[in-house]
Amino acid sequence: DAKTTQPTSMDCAEGRAANLPCNHSTISGNEYVYWYRQIHSQGPQYIIHGLKNNETNEMASLIITEDRKSSTLILPHATLRDTAVYYCIVRVWAGTASKLTFGTGTRLQVTL
Amino acid sequence: NAGVTQTPKFRILKIGQSMTLQCTQDMNHNYMYWYRQDPGMGLKLIYYSVGAGITDKGEVPNGYNVSRSTTEDFPLRLELAAPSQTSVYFCASSTKQVLGNIQYFGAGTRLSVL
Numbered sequence: 001d002a003k004t005t006q007p008t009s010m011d012c013a014e015g016r017a018a019n020l021p022c023n024h025s026t027i028s029g030n031e032y033v034y035w036y037r038q039i040h041s042q043g044p045q046y047i048i049h050g051l052k053n054n055e056t057n058e059m060a061s062l063i064i065t066e067d068r069k070s071s072t073l074i075l076p077h078a079t080l081r082d083t084a085v086y087y088c089i090v091r092v093w094a095g096t097a098s099k100l101t102f103g104t105g106t107r108l109q110v111t112l
Numbered sequence: 113n114a115g116v117t118q119t120p121k122f123r124i125l126k127i128g129q130s131m132t133l134q135c136t137q138d139m140n141h142n143y144m145y146w147y148r149q150d151p152g153m154g155l156k157l158i159y160y161s162v163g164a165g166i167t168d169k170g171e172v173p174n175g176y177n178v179s180r181s182t183t184e185d186f187p188l189r190l191e192l193a194a195p196s197q198t199s200v201y202f203c204a205s206s207t208k209q210v211l212g213n214i215q216y217f218g219a220g221t222r223l224s225v226l
Binding site: 034041042043044045046049087100101102103104105 | 219
């Protein structure tokens with residue numbers, strides 16, 4: 001699976017958009033970009049994923065660059081409850097089970 | 113909506129003791145996983161299972177054992193607990209979807225070995 005690089009931490013004011021970047025310059029054509037988050041040592045929570053098109057759901061939007069070497073997770077109106085560690089994961093469907101590789105992620109702090 | 117349930121939530125063990133961390137899911141998922149998370153670090157895969165009776169090692173399996181006798185349950189066994197096994201343990205489950213699979217996690221078991 002491709003390696004990802006994320007900033008260690010970011011701050012965002014409540015009500016503003018939080019834009020979390022992720023670099024995955026070695027991504028291959030059949031690898032997807034997944035985002036999870038982990039709130040205060042709870043179990044990780046799936047947010048969104050995509051292959052090459054931009055994606056949006058009720059939680060967030062995912063913007064993937066045309067060359068697919070980087071992506072941005074957008075939380076359109078961040079709230080205090082969005083304070084968490086956000087993980088960007090790139091992976092293929094490998095063998096008979098998918099193994100997510102979690103790095104150290106980006107710690108997002110949403111402030112008043 | 114139970115999802116993935118882990119028990120216990122907290123446990124303190126003495127060195128050399130053994131215990132079983134329980135994990136059960138009610139979503140009829142074929143795939144189940146055990147991860148550990150050390151302070152300030154990401155998750156590391158210990159073992160996983162693609163169905164009842166089938167298990168395989170992840171990246172850090174030493175000191176652990178698993179079994180999968182039913183679709184719902186995937187217990188993790190620690191034999192001869194060591195301080196290095198102090199960690200938070202997460203169980204997860206998933207089902208194959210058209211675009212890959214999405215894992216659902218339990219709330220975790222916080223284990224201290226003293």
